[in-house]
Amino acid sequence: MDAATTVVPWLGWTVPVTLLCIVITLLYLYGTWTHTTWSSAGVSGPKPLPFLGNIGEINKKGFFHCLQEWGKQYGKMYGIYFMHRPLLMTTDVDILKEVFIKDFADFPDRLNANPLQPYPVNQGLIGVTGDRWRRQRHTLTPTFSTSKLKAMNKFITRCCHNLIAAMRKNTEEGKLLDVKQMYGSFTLDVICGTAFGFETNALGHEDNVFLNNVKAIFAEARVFKVGNIIAAVFPFTIPFFKWLGYSSMPKKEARFITETIRSAIETRRKDGGKGRVDLLQLMLDAEATGSEIAGNPQEKRLTTDEIIGQGFTVFIAGYETTATTLQYLTYLLALNPDKQEKLYREIVDTIGNAEPTYDNVTSIKYLDSCVREALRCFPPAALTSRGALAEKTIKGVKIPAGAGVGVPIIGLMRDEEFFPEPDKFIPERFDDENKDAIPSIVREMVFGAGPRQCIGMRLALYEAKMAVVTVVRQFKFVKVPETPDEITFRPGFALALPLRPVLVGTQLREA
Numbered sequence: 001m002d003a004a005t006t007v008v009p010w011l012g013w014t015v016p017v018t019l020l021c022i023v024i025t026l027l028y029l030y031g032t033w034t035h036t037t038w039s040s041a042g043v044s045g046p047k048p049l050p051f052l053g054n055i056g057e058i059n060k061k062g063f064f065h066c067l068q069e070w071g072k073q074y075g076k077m078y079g080i081y082f083m084h085r086p087l088l089m090t091t092d093v094d095i096l097k098e099v100f101i102k103d104f105a106d107f108p109d110r111l112n113a114n115p116l117q118p119y120p121v122n123q124g125l126i127g128v129t130g131d132r133w134r135r136q137r138h139t140l141t142p143t144f145s146t147s148k149l150k151a152m153n154k155f156i157t158r159c160c161h162n163l164i165a166a167m168r169k170n171t172e173e174g175k176l177l178d179v180k181q182m183y184g185s186f187t188l189d190v191i192c193g194t195a196f197g198f199e200t201n202a203l204g205h206e207d208n209v210f211l212n213n214v215k216a217i218f219a220e221a222r223v224f225k226v227g228n229i230i231a232a233v234f235p236f237t238i239p240f241f242k243w244l245g246y247s248s249m250p251k252k253e254a255r256f257i258t259e260t261i262r263s264a265i266e267t268r269r270k271d272g273g274k275g276r277v278d279l280l281q282l283m284l285d286a287e288a289t290g291s292e293i294a295g296n297p298q299e300k301r302l303t304t305d306e307i308i309g310q311g312f313t314v315f316i317a318g319y320e321t322t323a324t325t326l327q328y329l330t331y332l333l334a335l336n337p338d339k340q341e342k343l344y345r346e347i348v349d350t351i352g353n354a355e356p357t358y359d360n361v362t363s364i365k366y367l368d369s370c371v372r373e374a375l376r377c378f379p380p381a382a383l384t385s386r387g388a389l390a391e392k393t394i395k396g397v398k399i400p401a402g403a404g405v406g407v408p409i410i411g412l413m414r415d416e417e418f419f420p421e422p423d424k425f426i427p428e429r430f431d432d433e434n435k436d437a438i439p440s441i442v443r444e445m446v447f448g449a450g451p452r453q454c455i456g457m458r459l460a461l462y463e464a465k466m467a468v469v470t471v472v473r474q475f476k477f478v479k480v481p482e483t484p485d486e487i488t489f490r491p492g493f494a495l496a497l498p499l500r501p502v503l504v505g506t507q508l509r510e511a
């Protein structure tokens with residue numbers, strides 16, 4: 001046998017195997033190249049998988065579950081990865097103050113793990129970054145001033161009356177209260193009426209087209225979807241996904257809401273506003289073209305796409321978050337009849353039978369404590385974050401440029417250091433005489449913190465209080481066999497969406 005006959009077959013399989021090994025090794029290195037960021041900074045955390053980081057576990061068990069479990073296991077600081085993006089999760093108050101407030105200029109945007117943010121979300125406050133965010137935020141902040149909120153009272157009061165009528169009918173028909181369905185209809189009617197000046201009439205109409213579309217958007221609001229993951233891991237695929245018209249939101253429903261906003265804009269343009277002072281009018285008064293804005297970026301202006309993006313965000317955020325707050329507060333009141341009775345007494349003793357107004361609902365101290373405690377027990381958003389513009393060392397931990405600092409809101413709200421007996425509904429912890437024991441950044445963190453805190457916070461609190469005053473004066477909420485003892489959240493969602501509808505019984509108070 002000569003040398004050639006032995007070498008050639010050997011070469012025949014070695015070359016492809018060697019190439020395959022090289023490709024696998026390179027892929028592995030690519031899929032794990034950032035995954036030592038936290039271990040080399042001395043920060044522990046759950047083991048990341050190549051490419052995916054920790055999102056496999058999050059998708060399976062859920063944000064709410066993982067963020068609580070990891071907090072118990074690793075303490076006030078631990079490192080995770082959204083695909084290749086390192087995220088330092090922390091409930092350390094000093095770090096939170098530094099990142100969210102003091103050094104905001106170094107951490108101005110939330111960490112965005114989705115490079116395929118769909119239109120029009122990518123045009124509004126939730127999606128934009130840097131100077132574009134600053135200009136938009138400046139323009140929109142006046143919408144939520146006290147005088148603007150007070151001006152909404154008449155419309156919200158009308159929605160409160162419709163809420164009572166719908167709840168009364170439900171009770172008289174002997175039905176259990178599907179809490180989210182009822183409050184979702186209320187918050188949708190409120191947000192569309194107060195922000196855009198059109199009526200959705202969702203209350204009392206279960207098959208309402210606006211409600212069905214917005215519900216469908218949230219039913220599909222898992223954070224990590226296959227397309228987003230592939231695009232984040234392999235950025236060269238982004239143009240391909242765009243070419244395919246990929247969207248992480250259900251297309252038909254997103255288009256319906258976009259077109260609803262567009263038609264509200266058209267109607268308003270035609271009627272000229274007629275002295276309106278709502279969000280839509282404020283945005284239209286600031287409308288400008290992209291080139292006008294580029295010529296003077298400091299001015300409070302918005303492009304038409306930005307107005308649509310803002311409208312879309314407010315439409316869906318205004319519906320979901322406040323309905324979630326009301327859902328869990330009602331549930332907690334049903335589970336804690338003594339607290340419910342105390343709240344009822346406080347409302348009646350403070351404002352009697354008066355129509356709720358901005359001034360009188362904000363004067364009921366125990367109401368504020370109950371709303372905040374419900375938000376603490378079940379924060380509508382599980383987490384928020386900030387991305388580092390440049391490398392930064394905080395409390396000895398090096399945070400590389402592009403990495404993020406996240407706050408596990410659910411973990412912070414269940415931290416025994418700030419909230420003893422965290423699993424109990426104890427509104428008194430937010431009473432004036434007790435609340436200073438909780439650092440203010442922790443108290444408020446359900447809405448985020450610093451200049452990028454939730455812009456709708458004051459509207460949400462006001463609207464929730466109007467609804468609670470209205471319903472608690474008229475109904476008792478009671479636990480029934482169908483009421484869950486514990487809430488299980490839908491896995492993969494960063495929002496506090498329960499796996500099954502929350503049902504409670506209702507009794508008319510005068511009955």
Ligand code: HEM
Binds near residue numbers: 110314321454459
């Ligand atoms: C109980 C109700 C609500 C809760 C718990 C809530 C929670 C949050 C949180 C945690 C953030 C992130 C803040 C941060 O990163 O620091 C946020 C941002 C935001 N929320 Fe809310 N939200 C609520 C109601 C609303 C309402 C009613 C609206 C609209 C009217 C709204 C619109 C927004 C917008 C536009 C942002 C982005 C702000 C920015 O980046 O400048 N939210 N919200």
